[in-house]
Amino acid sequence: MRQASTLACLIFMSRFMNRFLLLALTLGILAGSGRAQSGTRAAATDGSSAAQRGIGLVDEGRCQEALPVLKKATPLTSDKQLKIKAGLAMVRCGLQSNQTEAAVNALLWLNREFPTDPDVLYVTTHAFSDLSTRAALQLATSAPLSTQARELNAESLESQGKWDEAAAQYNLILKQQPDVQGIHYRLGRIILSKPATPTTADEARSEFQAELRINPHNAGAEYVLGELSRQAQQWEDAIEHFSRAASLDASFADAFLGLGFALNSVSRYAEAIPPLQRGVKLQPENPTGHYQLAVAYNGVGRKEDAKLEVRLQKEAEEKIEQARQKASEVPQ
Amino acid sequence: MNGPEDQQLPNAFSRRAFLQALTGAAATYGIPRLAFPADEQGPFFSEIPPSISGITWAHVNGRSADMYLPETTGAGCGFLDYDNDGWMDIYLVNSGPCDFYTPPSRLRNALYHNNRDGTFTDVGEKAGVTGSGYGQGIAVGDYDGDGFPDIYLTQYGRSVLYHNNGDGTFTDVTERAGIAAPGWATSAVWFDYDNDGQLDLFVCRFVDFSKAKNKWCGNRLTNERSYCIPRVYEPMPCWLFHNNGNGTFTDVSKESGIAESLAKAWGVVACDINNDGWMDLFVASDTVPNFLFVNHKGKFEENGVLAGVGYSAYGRARSGMGVDAADYDQDGWTDLFVANVDQEMFSLYHNNKNETFSDAAVPTGIGSATKLMSGWGLKFFDYDNDGDFDLLLCNGHPDDKIDGRVDGVKYLEPMLLYRNTGKGMKNVSEQGGAIFSRPMAGRGMAIGDFDNDGAVDVLVAINNGTPVLLRNNAGRRNNWLGVKLVGKKSNPDAVGARLSYQAGDLKRSRMKVGGGSYLSAHDPRMVLGIGKREKADWLEVKWPLPSGTTQRFTGLPINRYITIVEGKEGWS
Numbered sequence: 067m068r069q070a071s072t073l074a075c076l077i078f079m080s081r082f083m084n085r086f087l088l089l090a091l092t093l094g095i096l097a098g099s100g101r102a103q104s105g106t107r108a109a110a111t112d113g114s115s116a117a118q119r120g121i122g123l124v125d126e127g128r129c130q131e132a133l134p135v136l137k138k139a140t141p142l143t144s145d146k147q148l149k150i151k152a153g154l155a156m157v158r159c160g161l162q163s164n165q166t167e168a169a170v171n172a173l174l175w176l177n178r179e180f181p182t183d184p185d186v187l188y189v190t191t192h193a194f195s196d197l198s199t200r201a202a203l204q205l206a207t208s209a210p211l212s213t214q215a216r217e218l219n220a221e222s223l224e225s226q227g228k229w230d231e232a233a234a235q236y237n238l239i240l241k242q243q244p245d246v247q248g249i250h251y252r253l254g255r256i257i258l259s260k261p262a263t264p265t266t267a268d269e270a271r272s273e274f275q276a277e278l279r280i281n282p283h284n285a286g287a288e289y290v291l292g293e294l295s296r297q298a299q300q301w302e303d304a305i306e307h308f309s310r311a312a313s314l315d316a317s318f319a320d321a322f323l324g325l326g327f328a329l330n331s332v333s334r335y336a337e338a339i340p341p342l343q344r345g346v347k348l349q350p351e352n353p354t355g356h357y358q359l360a361v362a363y364n365g366v367g368r369k370e371d372a373k374l375e376v377r378l379q380k381e382a383e384e385k386i387e388q389a390r391q392k393a394s395e396v397p398q
Numbered sequence: 399m400n401g402p403e404d405q406q407l408p409n410a411f412s413r414r415a416f417l418q419a420l421t422g423a424a425a426t427y428g429i430p431r432l433a434f435p436a437d438e439q440g441p442f443f444s445e446i447p448p449s450i451s452g453i454t455w456a457h458v459n460g461r462s463a464d465m466y467l468p469e470t471t472g473a474g475c476g477f478l479d480y481d482n483d484g485w486m487d488i489y490l491v492n493s494g495p496c497d498f499y500t501p502p503s504r505l506r507n508a509l510y511h512n513n514r515d516g517t518f519t520d521v522g523e524k525a526g527v528t529g530s531g532y533g534q535g536i537a538v539g540d541y542d543g544d545g546f547p548d549i550y551l552t553q554y555g556r557s558v559l560y561h562n563n564g565d566g567t568f569t570d571v572t573e574r575a576g577i578a579a580p581g582w583a584t585s586a587v588w589f590d591y592d593n594d595g596q597l598d599l600f601v602c603r604f605v606d607f608s609k610a611k612n613k614w615c616g617n618r619l620t621n622e623r624s625y626c627i628p629r630v631y632e633p634m635p636c637w638l639f640h641n642n643g644n645g646t647f648t649d650v651s652k653e654s655g656i657a658e659s660l661a662k663a664w665g666v667v668a669c670d671i672n673n674d675g676w677m678d679l680f681v682a683s684d685t686v687p688n689f690l691f692v693n694h695k696g697k698f699e700e701n702g703v704l705a706g707v708g709y710s711a712y713g714r715a716r717s718g719m720g721v722d723a724a725d726y727d728q729d730g731w732t733d734l735f736v737a738n739v740d741q742e743m744f745s746l747y748h749n750n751k752n753e754t755f756s757d758a759a760v761p762t763g764i765g766s767a768t769k770l771m772s773g774w775g776l777k778f779f780d781y782d783n784d785g786d787f788d789l790l791l792c793n794g795h796p797d798d799k800i801d802g803r804v805d806g807v808k809y810l811e812p813m814l815l816y817r818n819t820g821k822g823m824k825n826v827s828e829q830g831g832a833i834f835s836r837p838m839a840g841r842g843m844a845i846g847d848f849d850n851d852g853a854v855d856v857l858v859a860i861n862n863g864t865p866v867l868l869r870n871n872a873g874r875r876n877n878w879l880g881v882k883l884v885g886k887k888s889n890p891d892a893v894g895a896r897l898s899y900q901a902g903d904l905k906r907s908r909m910k911v912g913g914g915s916y917l918s919a920h921d922p923r924m925v926l927g928i929g930k931r932e933k934a935d936w937l938e939v940k941w942p943l944p945s946g947t948t949q950r951f952t953g954l955p956i957n958r959y960i961t962i963v964e965g966k967e968g969w970s
Contacts, residue, residue: 299761327711331756357703357713364704365754376703379713387629 113142117152129159133168150180157193166200169193213239213246220252229260250277251287258290267294285314289321296328304328312341319348323355330358335365346378353382441831442781442815442872443856451867452517455508458493458501459862461798465625466498466612467605468554468582470796471664474535474917475859477846478547480525481566484959485512486846486921488857489549490865491533496555498609499532507533507551512848527568531555535842535917539588539597541641543890550599552583552917557601561645577639577647582607587913589668589677590889591654592696593943596641597889600656600679602663605631624799628717629685633660636681638698655691655698662686664774668912669723669732670894672753675943677894677912680707682718682736692753706755707734707747716742717772720843722914724778725749725907726787726818732909737773737791737916740800740807744768744791746823762823764789767814770806772796774916775843779854783876783927785904786818792840792858810837813858833868840866846921852878852957854925859918873927877901879934880959882923883910887945888964891922894942900935901928923959932956939964 116139123132133156140152153176160169173193176186205215220235233256236249254273257266271294274287281287292307305328311321326342329335339362346355360375448454459469473491480487488510495501506528510518522528532554538547546562557579560568572578582604588597605628615626635657639647651657665682672678676693680702683689687708691698702708710716717739723732731749738744743765747755759765768791776791793811800809815830816823827834842859849855853873858866879899883892891910898907910924928934934954941947941964951962951969960969 297760333750353713354711355713357709358711360704361706361754372704379703379709383714 113139114145114148117143117148121152121155124155124159127162129163129165133159133163133165137168146180150176150183150185153179154185154189157189161193161196166197170197213243216242217249217252224252224256224259227259229256232256245280247281247284248277250274250280251284251290254287254290267298270294283314285311285318285321288314289318289324292321292324292328296324296331299331301328301332305332308341312344317348319345319352319355322348323352323358326358326362327354330361330365333365335362338362339366346375350378351382351385353379353386356382440871442826442829443831443833443868443870445831445833446516446867446869448864450516452513452519453488453490453508453510453865453867455490455492455510455520456864457490457860457862458505460493460499460501460505461862462499463623464498464612465615465623466609467607467625467628467631468496468498468532468534469493470625470798470861471584471604472532472534472841472861472917473859474533474552474585474842474919475844475857475865476536476538476549476919477844477848477857477921478538478549478919480509480547480549480562480568481511482546483512483514485514485850486848487512488518488848488867489527489536489538489919490859491536491551491842491917492529494529494531494533494553496532496553498612516849521566525567526570527551527560529553530558530570534583535585536919537586537588537599537913538919538922539599539893540890541588541597541599542645543596545884545890547922550577550586550588550601552579552586552601554582554607556580557583557586571645575645575647576649577601577637579603579637579639581634583637584664585666585913585915585917587666587668587679588891589679589893589912590942591638591677591693591698592640593676594641594643595885595887595889595944596643597891597893598641599637599639599647600666600668601637601639602666602681603634603636603661604628604664604684605662606634607631622799625797627685628662631662633662633683633686635659636661636663654696655700659689659691659700660686661689663689664719665721665736665914665916667721667723667734667914668893669734669909671723671732671734671749673731675894675946677942680721680723680734680736682721683715684717684719685715687715688718688721688736701753705753706750706757707736707745710742710745711757719772720774720776720791720916722776722778723911724787725909726778726789726823728786728906730907732911735776735778735789737768737776737793739772740770740795740804744771744773762816763825764816764823767825771811771814773814774841775858775918777843777845777915777920779845780818780873780925780927781815781854781870782817782872783852783874783878783925784929785901785906785927786820787908788818789816789823790814790843790845790856791816792838792843794837794839794841794861798839808837810839812837813840831868831871833866838866839863841916842918843915844918844920845915847880847923847925850880850959852880852925852959854921857918873925877928877931877956879926879928879937879954879956880923881926881937881939882959882961883939884961884963885941885945886964887947888942892941892964896940897924897926897937898940899926899928899937901931901933902935904928904931928956 120132120136136156143149156172157169180186216239220232223232250273254270257270274291277287288307288311292304295303308325322341322345326338329338342359356375356379360372363372461469476489477486490508492505492507494505508520509522509525509527511521535552537550546564548562549560551558559572559575561571579601584602584604586601591598616623638651638654638656640650662684663681667680668677678693679691681689688702690702690705692701718736720737722735731751733749734747736745746758748758771793772795773791773793778787781788791814795809798809815827817826839861840858841861844857845854847854851874853870855870856868885892893912895910937951939949962969
């Protein structure tokens with residue numbers, strides 16, 4: 067078993083190592099492109115020349131010298147593109163020289179200053195992924211048999227769709243620590259992720275129930291139990307679970323919407339209105355909430371309110387459609 | 399039928415056996431019927447091959463590299479007794495010339511005359527009903543009350559009204575009638591929306607489409623083109639034509655409220671969802687909400703979304719195609735059904751008796767069975783004559799390149815048969831016969847008793863293929879009474895009439911709905927199943943408004959068809 071676990075860890079690590087190499091490459095390309103662009107611009111009187119010098123030092127691999135220069139010069143630079151390139155160079159340097167704090171600070175600064183810049187967002191994605199990889203590697207090497215290492219390993223297997231292997235890891239954790247929170251929840255989630263069989267719902271239900279015996283405050287487990295009951299049209303059960311999920315987590319929009327949905331389904335329209343109102347407040351972009359609220363209003367005779375919700379539902383639907391169309395226009 | 403599958407059919411019957419089985423005895427009961435060899439244990443349905451039926455006509459979709467959407471949506475079919483000889487004839491719709499298609503050789507619709515011996519002869523040319531464009535569907539109704547059924551043929555481009563001359567021929571009266579409905583017309587239904595005793599016409603319209611507006615859909619990376627999801631086209635209003643009673647119609651789409659709702663409409667059924675005596679319309683729409691046009695004394699209010707039939711439970715528009723309506727649980731209120739495409743599940747909408755509906759697809763098992771299917775023609779009918787509405791569906795994905803692209807989804811799909819057990823719907827497709835395991839591109843589907851044995855048969859129109867004629871073996875294992883209604887004060891086809899009957903412990907009620915299914919027209923007669931009971935105690939006919947009268951009949955025969963004329967005592 068230990069061999070299998072180690073193997074999974076290695077697969078896990080190699081996956082992240084590839085990502086790390088990709089990040090290095092990405093940052094290098096962006097830095098190069100920045101250099102080319104900045105070279106065409108007129109020399110600036112502000113911090114530009116210092117920033118360019120800092121970028122040059124990064125290109126030469128002299129991160130220890132580069133970081134203080136960039137840290138000082140970048141905020142003083144007025145050229146937006148140069149600012150971004152300098153920020154990205156700081157991220158690159160921070161990661162290369164294991165100065166995590168410098169890298170993270172640079173990322174946070176870039177996201178604050180240029181929140182929609184594609185280069186910034188792209189590098190942010192890879193940088194945080196890279197940081198996560200480093201932490202995972204650290205965990206795998208420093209405490210390979212810990213519950214946390216197994217859990218991370220299982221999550222990795224889960225993300226690869228290796229359901230049975232992931233379940234085996236989670237079961238190992240339970241063997242080690244039967245009362246650890248969240249593991250039965252994960253096992254239930256795996257059962258629902260696998261191809262459905264006639265026993266899927268029952269098997270998943272028993273895992274979520276086991277989770278709640280360990281942690282009665284797990285709103286997610288209550289929610290999934292509600293959802294399973296809703297799918298089976300066991301409305302009273304669904305109402306109970308959704309109610310508990312909503313009371314455990316006041317920001318759990320899906321729980322409020324599920325509760326309203328279930329109440330509507332048994333024509334308890336008046337009772338459905340408050341949770342649905344809360345649900346649409348938390349998730350105004352979700353057409354389902356507006357639709358179910360319209361059904362509830364209609365059920366109690368509030369026709370005008372119902373019509374308004376139908377209108378909001380259509381608007382939400384149109385926004386989703388616009389986003390879908392925009393996404394489909396992205397060259398493949 | 400030519401395939402090995404058909405030869406394995408336990409009850410496949412040869413032409414000789416069929417002819418040997420003919421009997422004259424049945425002719426003593428009103429409308430004659432054919433008798434068949436007993437097959438108490440066989441499959442519920444058997445396919446009648448073209449070599450036996452003579453129905454060799456085939457639909458041609460004219461599939462092109464440009465993937466014009468109408469290529470994948472046709473076509474419809476219908477049962478009608480055009481010559482009033484008491485035997486159901488068959489009408490089949492084909493494609494034809496239009497702006498995006500020039501057939502390499504002439505295509506035409508077919509009208510198959512029932513030879514009363516299980517065979518049919520195409521008389522379409524002689525009858526003058528071969529169509530004039532890219533055909534889609536058919537609606538049949540006696541709009542002028544002359545006793546002969548007329549044909550409304552929906553087409554992409556311009557639709558056609560064929561008036562039945564009563565001598566085996568028809569005349570194209572579209573221009574005079576004023577119901578060409580230019581654009582892309584799909585399903586249509588004859589019904590009396592204003593209760594003036596005349597059959598009016600509702601015509602579904604699909605999207606704003608033409609050759610010039612055809613869009614490219616598919617995978618840009620591989621340049622592989624596929625049929626577009628209708629989402630990319632603009633919706634259009636449907637039509638409602640008021641029958642002026644003089645052979646002409648008035649477009650009342652706007653003033654009736656119909657045109658306010660922009661549709662991408664496929665199927666339509668006229669029924670009374672709130673028992674107020676005014677016929678409502680349930681319209682299936684694709685990628686926009688389905689419509690429930692509630693009729694308030696001739697003015698329609700679209701209430702589909704709030705009634706719970708417009709969207710999925712998640713508030714998302716689905717791809718509604720085939721529809722039907724029936725009181726499947728006999729609680730006195732009409733329920734609805736709509737078929738969608740894969741991943742959406744079909745919906746069985748149970749009437750909550752307050753102009754709202756609850757989807758019962760999941761608890762009945764219909765939801766899971768149809769999760770990966772795409773449904774078109776469908777109909778509630780009592781295939782086994784036990785007195786309960788069963789449900790038959792034909793299926794097929796609209797995209798012929800779907801195989802392998804989405805797990806478990808196929809272009810060709812088998813039919814589904816649900817038996818109403820009185821407690822729920824049971825999937826009995828496996829017992830239905832070989833046809834239920836044969837994948838096909840089913841589109842239109844019509845029901846009709848072509849051999850007059852009281853077991854309602856089925857006709858399925860296949861996209862780009864030969865239609866499938868199914869003989870019902872199950873219905874004649876029980877007793878029945880067939881009823882043809884003729885309205886006098888109410889509309890001639892008595893659409894909207896309610897029949898109630900009792901046979902021993904069996905008490906049933908059903909409404910004669912208008913249309914239903916997809917692009918198709920059905921046998922106008924109603925077959926009332928009574929199971930093994932030996933007699934029907936009484937029958938009540940509540941004629942639709944403006945009549946509204948109720949007639950009660952006793953001493954009824956069984957296992958034969960009768961004709962009841964509004965206001966006349968007795969039957970013939």
